[in-house]
Amino acid sequence: MKSGLIVAIDGPAGSGKSTVAKLVAERLNLPYLDTGAMYRAVTLACIKKEIDFSDSDAIFGVVKDVDIDIKNQDNKFEIYLEGENVTGAIRAPQVNANISSVSEILEVRKVLVSKQKKIGQSGAVMEGRDIGTVVFPNADYKFFIDASFDTRVDRRYKEIVKKQIPITRVEVEQDLKKRDHSDTTRKYGPLIKTEDAIYIDTTGISIDEVVENIAVLVSSER
Secondary structure (H helix, E strand, O other), X not given: OOOXXXXXXXXXXXXXHHHHHHHHHHHHOOOEEEXXXXXXXXXXXXXXXXXXXXXXXXXXXXXXXXOEEEEEEOOEEEEEEOOEEOOOHHHOHHHHHHHHHHHOOHHHHHHHHHHHHHHHHHOEEEEEOOHHHHHOOOOOEEEEEEOOHHHHHHHHXXXXXXXXXXXXXXXXXXXXXXXXXXXXXXXXXXXXXXXXXXXXXXXXXXXXXXXXXXXXXXXXXX
């Protein structure tokens, strides 16, 4: 596998792209980066500092100074905020409810996109909303992972419940509707399927099958 290979995987929340991206990275022996986790970490930092989420200047002040560290060890992705492992904490309902207010701020996106570009310089499987459009528009491979809305709600609900975080399916549904609207309509870095991205609908398809198809395609063309 060549050095610097970039596999961009974009898609809406609950589509299965995170699981797919992690397993593809493992198959291709490449680092994995969940860019959304970085926005979540900033959101968590704002919560800890009791920042008003309507104050974009205050949020920008946080992202400029906050220490976010990404670690990939033994095929395990972890994110640290000011030295603390917050891989689980960034999935809390309060973070879900406020991440859109953070991710739609241009100045915040510029800071994090710059960090993401540096992380991916040596090659990576990167997943998020704007990998193939903003972070790495010239990625070697682009995939857009999607699924029906009900399927995405079920997946996200099971994922959160498994982590023993109290939440109802209705709350998850409302959150996904909010996230979808924010992701697709925001002015900067909206969720868009590019013409050169391969579209994969994971509704009714096993994750293993999706991973196999992507890994085989990438490996066979290198």
